[in-house]
Amino acid sequence: DGGITQSPKYLFRKEGQNVTLSCEQNLNHDAMYWYRQDPGQGLRLIYYSQIVNDFQKGDIAEGYSVSREKKESFPLTVTSAQKNPTAFYLCATQPGGSGYNEQFFGPGTRLTVL
Amino acid sequence: AQTVTQSQPEMSVQEAETVTLSCTYDTSESDYYLFWYKQPPSRQMILVIRQEAYKQQNATENRFSVNFQKAAKSFSLKISDSQLGDAAMYFCAYRTYNTDKLIFGTGTRLQVFP
Numbered sequence: 203d204g205g206i207t208q209s210p211k212y213l214f215r216k217e218g219q220n221v222t223l224s225c226e227q228n229l230n231h232d233a234m235y236w237y238r239q240d241p242g243q244g245l246r247l248i249y250y251s252q253i254v255n256d257f258q259k260g261d262i263a264e265g266y267s268v269s270r271e272k273k274e275s276f277p278l279t280v281t282s283a284q285k286n287p288t289a290f291y292l293c294a295t296q297p298g299g300s301g302y303n304e305q306f307f308g309p310g311t312r313l314t315v316l
Numbered sequence: 317a318q319t320v321t322q323s324q325p326e327m328s329v330q331e332a333e334t335v336t337l338s339c340t341y342d343t344s345e346s347d348y349y350l351f352w353y354k355q356p357p358s359r360q361m362i363l364v365i366r367q368e369a370y371k372q373q374n375a376t377e378n379r380f381s382v383n384f385q386k387a388a389k390s391f392s393l394k395i396s397d398s399q400l401g402d403a404a405m406y407f408c409a410y411r412t413y414n415t416d417k418l419i420f421g422t423g424t425r426l427q428v429f430p
Binding site for chain 2: 233235242243244245246247250252260261290292294296304305306307309310
């Protein structure tokens with residue numbers, strides 16, 4: 203069953219704790235992305251990766267970190283330095299990097315920091 | 317900076333009627349892609365339709381079509397014969413040829429009434 207898996211669907215953490223959001227894909231897509239969605243603000247790019255062991259900052263990378271050790275996996279860590287981490291986080295993939303190709307999205311993780 | 321503007325936070329339509337969602341964008345590039353994504357209550361982002369800037373012909377996908385006006389930097393989405401399942405947030409997005417970054421508008425919430 204091909205697709206993008208994000209786990210968990212809901213995540214609660216105490217303020218000051220780091221938390222890692224999982225994103226796994228079996229679509230064999232090269233590029234992977236992390237977006238943050240807040241009410242009334244659309245989606246904003248946090249980090250993206252076009253190939254294994256390489257990634258670039260997006261527009262709102264401060265307080266976040268990523269790794270891309272395997273093609274299938276692109277975990278996002280929300281660190282304690284992120285001032286307002288409560289949000290809906292979406293992972294996306296794209297075949298072959300730039301171009302007309304669409305991005306495919308996972309089901310998302312809702313993070314709530316208490 | 318490239319921006320995408322969706323000036324209608326909410327729209328409503330009666331079942332079987334037609335509705336048009338507006339999107340404008342600001343760019344100095346001549347080659348780019350435009351997308352409409354749908355986000356139903358499940359929050360799963362789904363591609364509705366896409367358009368390459370060099371193509372003058374408006375894209376069509378079943379009941380969904382666009383009105384692409386390059387000079388006016390406008391990319392509206394028309395939904396014909398609206399169905400209850402069309403109720404969702406709709407996001408307009410833009411990407412240039414040589415970048416992986418999708419720039420999203422703030423979205424339009426579409427309600428469909430029986």
